[in-house]
Amino acid sequence: MPAVKTIAIVTGGSRGLGRSTVEALARRGICSIFTYHANKSAADEVISAVERIGASARALQLDTSNTQDFPAFSQNVRSILAEWGAERFNYLVNMAGTSQTSLFGQVTEGDLDTAYRIHVKGPLFLTQELLPLIADGGRIVNISSGLTRFAYPGRIAYASMKGAVEVMTHYMAKELGGRGIAVNTVAPGAIQTDFSGGAVRDNPDIARHIAQTTALGRPGLPDDIGPMIASLLSEDNRWINAQRIEVSGGQAI
DSSP states (O other): OOOOSOEEEETTTTSHHHHHHHHHHHHTTOEEEEEESSOHHHHHHHHHHHHHHTOOEEEEEOOTTOGGGHHHHHHHHHHHHHHTTOSOEEEEEEOOOOOOOBOGGGOOHHHHHHHHIIIIIHHHHHHHHHGGGEEEEEEEEEEOOGGGTSOOTTBHHHHHHHHHHHHHHHHHHHHHGGGTOEEEEEEEOSBSSSGGGGHHHHOHHHHHHHHHTBTTSSOBOGGGTHHHHHHHHSGGGTTOOSOEEEESSSBTO
16 A cells, blocks of 8 residues: 555544545545544445545544543554654544533532543643644644633533643643644634534524524534644644634624
């Protein structure tokens, strides 16, 4: 197999925004190693879709809240890179995450600890583990949320962790700049996926509210996000660094 020129790692790439990102990268000729939590059949569907586009993809199971699994994951990445004739990968997208909904008065320590492990601790230590494999001049995208700018009741734990992600991104950008690695945050608004139990996608009242409070007049779709991330990772945007980029269609402005 000829050497693969450009390679991305996308966590949570088997569904929703992660899948859209993997497929958008494939349309740009970029091959991906992506993770899935439990649904292997969904991961296999993404691989097939990428191959139809004409690129390559490999899926690895990973619970991004379990840092003990990161060294083994890194070794699996090394093996795939070797199969592809590469020593390094170029892009890392820390996409994997879950929703958490509890009003302030009902949030438990367990809720907060779980949100922290998934959205802050996981991306920080996974990125740290993969640093030796990221090519100099590469790029990292961390995922935040529009909920760090506007507030909806019940999202305090989730949004607080995403606020930490935005600060973490600034520090990553500062400390990795010497290697020419740019680090940015993408903050999606309300998107019609299965996130939060599919509320934006499946609840007409919620979808109507989002449409009424968004300047472009509708909720977002996964393909409003994936291609944007692929574009951000491209050489065209090489001078964008340490930024929070909200992709919400103008929600709550």
